[in-house]
Amino acid sequence: MQINNLKDMYIAELQELVSMEGQLAGALKRMAAAASHPSLKEAFMLHQEETLVQRQRLESILQKHDASAAAHIDQSMQALIQETKKMLAMLKGDELRDAGLIASVQKLQHYEIAAYGSAAALAGQLDLRDDQKILHESLEEEKETDVLLTKLAKSEVNQQAVAA
Template sequence: MQACSGAFSEAVDPDLNLGPGELSRGVRLDDLQCARASEFYRNLQPLMRFKGLRQSSRAGERIIAMQISNFKDMYLAELQELVSTEAQLAESLLQMAEVASHPALKEALVRHREQTEVQKERLVSLLQKHGADPTAHTDQAMQALIGETGKMVTMLKGNDLRDAGLIASAQRLEHYEIAAYGTAAALAGQLNLRDDQQTLHTSLEEEKQTDVLLTQLAKREINPHAVAA
């Protein structure tokens, strides 16, 4: 086994202001897991630069140009944010599955990634139906949550504890999606867009089912192993 702190230190953006203790705890992984975790953390650096609400002047100009003036446009903006959420999550879930050790957790993360791709396509179809650009918005809240997941991977020692941290992070992401889909569905209902509302409710129920599955996995297998480790 080896300490991955050096690999992670090289991957960290100095602008993130992470304390030295967060990167020097000597996370013990085998060679393959160390490489995967290091790659996972390195790939998150562009996302973690959004820590807080920092934005470039160019991004700020874009936001000003996208001012929303009516309820329908607010609804479409919510859908655009959700497309960004699902796209980011699909990439993150794959990385999380590679770092995970427990077979059932790996399987759950991979399966949800496949489901996430389907959910994203539903959103794209809705936006295209309304003549809106699916790529117009970037969800910075999801960027921050994924960044925290990457940091968590570097801090936890041992397979069992790391799996517990991964499942906790995955549920944090799920809860954010549940809130976002619930909001979008409510807006669709207010606009009397019943087909849209039903489509969004379908994804919402899938997110809730995934959250239940992760809770069961955590309680029955992952967390007891982490406690006993």
């Protein structure tokens, strides 16, 4: 896709977000299966459901702008997910794997937070207030998931990994 103006850049950012959410939904399902801590499994499954809703929101925005949702594959998300797989293969024991899963998913979350923040800022610059509101909603959900994972790591999972 040739990017000639800020609107084109905005559409490209949305397409990347669609790709990110699609990749993440599959990865979260696999991570939930790999997690042993019940609260962590639940957090991953809830975020996977939320991720699918976020993707639908993005597809709706793109449709409103007559743009394809399948135009791009986000290679950064692909690489982060691959790094997660590599790390999980190295971690021994359920407790350590759970701590590693949280650390890995938080890296993915931070990437999403940056991407949603950028897309929302572009929507604001383009005076697309409805889009901006929707993107901020997803941005806040990503931040809430990050906070939840931090609390879970500090209160339970990491302590169990230290004790193992």
